[in-house]
Amino acid sequence: MKNRLIQKHFYLFFLLAIIIVSCKQNHRPDVSNIAIDVKIERFDNDLLAGKGKNVAQTDASLQKKYGFFYDDYIHKMVGTPEYSNAEIINTLYNDPAYTDLMKEVQSIYPNLKLQEEGLTETFKYIKYYYPNIKVPRFISFVSGFSYPTPIGEGYLGIGLDTFLGKDSKFYRGIVESVPLYLSRRFTPDNIVPRVAETFAHEELFPEPDENRTLLSKMIFQGKILYFMDEVLPESVSDSTKIGYTSNQLGWVQNFESDIWAYFLENNSLYETDYQKIQVYLSDGPFTPGLGENRESAPKLGVWTGWQIVRKYMKEHPNVSLQQLMKDNDAQKILNESKYKPKRK
Incomplete structure (x- = not known):
């Protein structure tokens, strides 16, 4: 009898665990049929491959393949309109620092399969909504630590030198500049x-001009982070979404x-x-005036806005992501979120 009771309890516990896991897995819509x-595209590799070859041919080839991105890269990211494409390319090829940086990029990113898988999942969810x-x-490049994720005519760039x-x-x-x-x-x-985050801010949800109060900006930024909750792979942590260290996340x-x-x-x-x-709202090592020994987290308005929006959506399960945004x-x-965090 005792063994049967133990088996029954174990079976019920096992069923409950399956239900909990299934609920978590079923929280998101099925996007398996979305064709993305x-x-x-490895512009960084294509540019490097032209080293030692005819510069005019390299310039023409890159212009044909990358179009608007190539123009922006040459004249905005690494050069200026005062110099010709050939002059700018030759300057890069003859710069030892550029050569060292490219070696580092290639060693860390021989391929971008993991990033492609993550972006595929993310943009399937975005496309669903x-x-x-x-x-x-999506075009990867190296510009000298200046442009992490620039967005332009038909492209979104990924500055691999800002993710080493x-x-x-x-x-x-x-450290003086970064x-x-x-x-x-x-x-x-x-x-x-x-x-x-860049795609959300620049393409989908530009901030309304009438957002002037701290509250309106908090809620706007909170909605962006909630949107990221819904479209990023579930393995992405809250600290990564907002850019906190684990200690800063624990602090807030x-x-x-x-x-x-x-x-x-x-x-x-x-x-x-x-x-x-x-x-x-802005980034920094900490928030002045709060916490001891500079241990406070930055962007406290952004964090709080995020928690308000999460609470609002919890209180309103019938509100869709599109309606929220x-x-x-x-x-x-704020009012309908009933946001009143309790002291721990």
């Missing part, structure tokens, strides 16, 4: 979320109620002074 197969979007050409890994020797040499709190996120696992989770109380006590939600509200009534979203 992302391939990242927004069937009329046009998936851009946080301990890359190159980042230690450019501080360590930024370069620590220059990792391969940031490519897919940063591409999704532990002090969520204190952060919210700080905003309320200081009447910050309806502040419109750009300089004052940027403190809570179209709704620019920040006050309504």
